[in-house]
Amino acid sequence: MNYNWNWGIFFQPNPMGTGTYLDLLLSGLALTLETAVLAWIIALVTGSIVGVMRTLPSKGAYWFGFAYVEFFRNMPLLVQLFLWFFVLPEILPRAAGLWLKQLPNAPFWTASIGVGLFMSARVAVQLQAGIGSLPRGQKQAATALGLTTVQGYRYVLLPMAFRIILPPLTSEFLNTIKNTAVAITIGLLELTGQARSMQEFSFQVFEAFTAATILYLLVNAVVVTGMRILERYVAIPGYITGK
Amino acid sequence: MLGNFDFDVIRRSLPYLFYEGMTFTLTLTALSALGGLIFGTAIALMRLSGYKTLGRIAGLYVDFMRSLPLVLVIFWFYFLVPYIGQWLTGASRPISVGAFASSLITFIMFEAAYFSEIMRAGIQSISRGQPAAANALGLTYAQTMRYVVLPQAFRNMLPVLLTQTIVLFQDTSLVYVLSIPDFLGAASKVAQRDGRLVEMYLFAAFVYFTISCVASFGVRRLQSRIAIIR
Amino acid sequence: MKHFRSIGLALAATFAVSQASAEELTGTLKNIKDTGAITLGFRDSSIPFSYLDDNQKPVGFAMDICYKIVDAVKKELKLDKLEVKLNPVTSATRIPLMANGTIDLECGSTTNNAERQKQVSFTNTHFLTASRYVFKKSSGLKSIDDLKGKTVVSTAGTTNIKQLTEANVAKGLGANIIPAKDHAEAFLMVETDRAVAFVMDDILLASLVAGSKSPDDYAISKDAFSKPEPYGIMLRKDDAPFKKVVDAATAALYTSGEGQKIYDKWFTQKIPPKGLNLNTPISDELKHEFAKPSDSPNPDDYK
Numbered sequence: 001m002n003y004n005w006n007w008g009i010f011f012q013p014n015p016m017g018t019g020t021y022l023d024l025l026l027s028g029l030a031l032t033l034e035t036a037v038l039a040w041i042i043a044l045v046t047g048s049i050v051g052v053m054r055t056l057p058s059k060g061a062y063w064f065g066f067a068y069v070e071f072f073r074n075m076p077l078l079v080q081l082f083l084w085f086f087v088l089p090e091i092l093p094r095a096a097g098l099w100l101k102q103l104p105n106a107p108f109w110t111a112s113i114g115v116g117l118f119m120s121a122r123v124a125v126q127l128q129a130g131i132g133s134l135p136r137g138q139k140q141a142a143t144a145l146g147l148t149t150v151q152g153y154r155y156v157l158l159p160m161a162f163r164i165i166l167p168p169l170t171s172e173f174l175n176t177i178k179n180t181a182v183a184i185t186i187g188l189l190e191l192t193g194q195a196r197s198m199q200e201f202s203f204q205v206f207e208a209f210t211a212a213t214i215l216y217l218l219v220n221a222v223v224v225t226g227m228r229i230l231e232r233y234v235a236i237p238g239y240i241t242g243k
Numbered sequence: 244m245l246g247n248f249d250f251d252v253i254r255r256s257l258p259y260l261f262y263e264g265m266t267f268t269l270t271l272t273a274l275s276a277l278g279g280l281i282f283g284t285a286i287a288l289m290r291l292s293g294y295k296t297l298g299r300i301a302g303l304y305v306d307f308m309r310s311l312p313l314v315l316v317i318f319w320f321y322f323l324v325p326y327i328g329q330w331l332t333g334a335s336r337p338i339s340v341g342a343f344a345s346s347l348i349t350f351i352m353f354e355a356a357y358f359s360e361i362m363r364a365g366i367q368s369i370s371r372g373q374p375a376a377a378n379a380l381g382l383t384y385a386q387t388m389r390y391v392v393l394p395q396a397f398r399n400m401l402p403v404l405l406t407q408t409i410v411l412f413q414d415t416s417l418v419y420v421l422s423i424p425d426f427l428g429a430a431s432k433v434a435q436r437d438g439r440l441v442e443m444y445l446f447a448a449f450v451y452f453t454i455s456c457v458a459s460f461g462v463r464r465l466q467s468r469i470a471i472i473r
Numbered sequence: 474m475k476h477f478r479s480i481g482l483a484l485a486a487t488f489a490v491s492q493a494s495a496e497e498l499t500g501t502l503k504n505i506k507d508t509g510a511i512t513l514g515f516r517d518s519s520i521p522f523s524y525l526d527d528n529q530k531p532v533g534f535a536m537d538i539c540y541k542i543v544d545a546v547k548k549e550l551k552l553d554k555l556e557v558k559l560n561p562v563t564s565a566t567r568i569p570l571m572a573n574g575t576i577d578l579e580c581g582s583t584t585n586n587a588e589r590q591k592q593v594s595f596t597n598t599h600f601l602t603a604s605r606y607v608f609k610k611s612s613g614l615k616s617i618d619d620l621k622g623k624t625v626v627s628t629a630g631t632t633n634i635k636q637l638t639e640a641n642v643a644k645g646l647g648a649n650i651i652p653a654k655d656h657a658e659a660f661l662m663v664e665t666d667r668a669v670a671f672v673m674d675d676i677l678l679a680s681l682v683a684g685s686k687s688p689d690d691y692a693i694s695k696d697a698f699s700k701p702e703p704y705g706i707m708l709r710k711d712d713a714p715f716k717k718v719v720d721a722a723t724a725a726l727y728t729s730g731e732g733q734k735i736y737d738k739w740f741t742q743k744i745p746p747k748g749l750n751l752n753t754p755i756s757d758e759l760k761h762e763f764a765k766p767s768d769s770p771n772p773d774d775y776k
Contacts (some may be wrong), residue, residue, distance in 0.1 A: 003572065004591075014640075015638050016638055016642065017638075017641075071452075072458075073459075074451070074452045074455035074456045076413035076414065076416040076427070076451055077413070078417055078419060078427065079416060079427060079447055079448045080448075082431075082440075082444045082446070082447075083444060083448055084660075086440045086441075086444055086665070087440065087441050087444050088441065089665070090441045098666055100623070101665065101666050101667045102666065102667075104649065106622075106667065129666055139405075153444075159272070174310075178310075178311070178312040179312070180312075181312030181313075181314040181315060182417065185419065185654065187626075187653065189652070192315045193312050193652070195650065196565060196629065197567070197629065199565075200564075200565055200629060200630040200635075201635060203589075203591070203592045205322050205572075209315065209319050213311060214316070216310055217307070220310040222459055223389070259528075259529055263529070296677055304550070321569075321570070321575075322566075322569040322570070322573055324573075324575070325573040325575060326573060329574075336500065336504065337573045337574035338574065339512060339574045339575055339576075340506075341512075342561065343576075345575075366612055371734070420654070421563070422561040422562065422563045422566070422655065429529075432517060432525060432529065435517075435657035435658055436518070436525065436657065436746070438686055440665075441663065443597070459552065466657075
């Protein structure tokens with residue numbers, strides 16, 4: 001293989017004046033995590049609302065939830081990011097569009113919201129399945145106790161459903177982290193983006209990508225371990241996963 | 244701003260978008276799904292084979308691929324595949340692999356990790372009595388898998404496999420990062436050449452949406468039909 | 474008798490073949506001969522060097538030069554047929570794809586500098602251009618210092634984004650630098666007010682402006698980030714026999730006056746797809762270089 005390996009490259013200064021190439025990659029990692037966490041919050045909040053709507057008795061709510069999920073699930077994430085980043089500001093009134101485009105860190109906000117909404121459809125589906133898996137008696141018992149629908153969801157159904165769907169939510173969170181890499185296309189310099197710019201500046205392709213790969217594996221391991229602990233902590237007694 | 248929406252730019256670029264772009268996307272999707280299914284089934288069989296080392300290697304491969312963003316994997320393979328080719332064939336210099344072949348290898352390797360998990364679940368869903376019965380009938384391991392286990396696992400998992408293929412269809416749009424003219428790449432080339440981002444990206448979104456919607460509707464119907472037979 | 478003749482023919486053929494390969498082809502030339510194909514890397518929007526026309530076929534000044542090189546290679550290898558494969562590249566992918574054998578020649582607007590020469594080789598220079606920025610006249614920018622704290626775009630993997638990054642540090646501009654995938658995408662960022670300026674080689678900026686919806690809205694900075702730097706067709710490093718053929722082909726092209734003809738076709742006449750005329754007559758420096766072709770990465774060698 002006629003390739004000049006140079007593993008020392010990580011400790012050489014990067015042209016951005018922000019320290020070494022390793023610092024460059026770590027700043028990318030930090031941005032990946034920030035974007036992923038913000039996106040995950042958006043996904044959890046909107047996904048929960050939509051997921052609940054899909055289980056409500058109201059026909060209108062059900063159809064809204066259905067349309068929402070289909071909309072965000074049937075388009076590639078990349079296309080959705082393009083819609084948010086390139087198309088939305090152009091079809092808004094000029095002043096609003098300009099404000100959007102000149103936001104500092106526009107790629108960061110666009111990526112967080114874009115990935116967040118994309119993932120929210122998946123969260124909604126998981127939550128709907130979680131609520132659907134609960135015995136019908138729980139909802140009826142809540143009603144019999146005089147709880148309103150809101151209270152029934154808040155105190156009975158959701159605490160159960162979320163604990164049941166925790167394992168699939170873990171993998172959806174991991175997917176969120178991975179999906180932030182797609183934002184490289186709208187100029188977000190997250191981990192994959194920084195690995196690529198390191199490759200461009202230093203020409204050390206394989207070192208750069210190897211380092212990014214290792215960092216992703218580490219993040220994955222940390223998240224999986226953390227979630228395992230959380231899963232054990234909140235497990236419902238009496239279920240297979242319970243104590 | 245939608246007032247000066249230019250339908251003409253879409254109409255003029257339709258032949259390019261579909262003959263070149265969509266053909267690339269659909270060929271890549273179909274071949275990757277097929278290759279990913281075959282390779283994924285092999286991985287699933289390795290994991291369930293009972294040989295510890297074999298199972299562990301397969302497990303590591305799946306975990307490894309599932310930990311990485313597809314964009315990173317696409318970059319990796321585009322730059323690495325020629326060197327792997329050189330290493331495999333013992334050639335004196337890297338083997339030239341075109342954009343299409345390189346993407347195909349990438350997607351097969353990547354999707355195999357996901358297909359293998361589905362096939363593993365499918366194989367595990369088959370009751371233990373069946374392979375035991377096959378064994379009693381004198382079928383070899385290969386015959387048991389080929390005639391008894393895999394056909395049922397595949398059938399049971401068909402809706403999930405097809406749903407994963409729809410995800411794969413959407414994921415192929417990521418070859419955009421390599422400037423390869425798949426459907427989205429073609430749309431963006433026209434968009435940038437003519438400065439018509441709004442029209443082209445909305446149209447691309449509409450086409451992806453329609454195809455995915457129709458496909459997932461089909462999968463849902465299939466699912467209910469299979470459910471009735473069972 | 475018949476048998477003897479065919480054996481004789483076979484022997485003769487074997488002999489001829491062994492004689493042809495007496496010089497023992499290596500590297501790219503051997504590969505081209507073995508596969509009967511050569512792969513050219515082309516760009517999406519390096520107008521007028523290498524870009525897609527209305528039929529999405531790559532055309533341009535650098536593409537024309539590359540086809541001349543292909544002819545020379547075909548002649549050198551005494552091939553009746555040489556298949557030309559085309560592979561799209563971006564600024565970010567071109568060097569790894571050259572190194573890993575995906576492309577044999579990169580026909581575009583690649584700056585030849587000493588740093589890149591550690592990774593790849595370049596043949597004789599086909600253009601000289603300096604790094605500047607384009608902006609909307611309405612933004613009132615003038616100098617490089619005016620970019621302070623602004624959002625500036627450049628194309629990922631270019632020398633320009635590196636120069637911009639370095640200037641950003643050296644002058645303490647604190648500009649927010651966004652990398653774009655290709656020139657057209659970067660220019661659109663300025664056109665849609667996502668970024669105030671796009672830093673790139675001035676010739677590419679001029680072509681993008683000329684091809685835009687309202688060319689009068691844009692201006693190109695007087696300030697430059699670099700001296701005029703040479704563009705070269707890129708080839709693999711450490712492949713002397715191939716470089717020799719390519720160098721000879723380009724030198725013959727440039728000194729014969731045909732180089733100037735191809736130059737005029739792309740820079741002073743209407744070009745596809747929109748019938749644009751860039752009106753950029755050949756510079757004295759380039760004229761001089763065409764008379765005495767050079768593959769030097771040093772800008773000072775072209776004065």
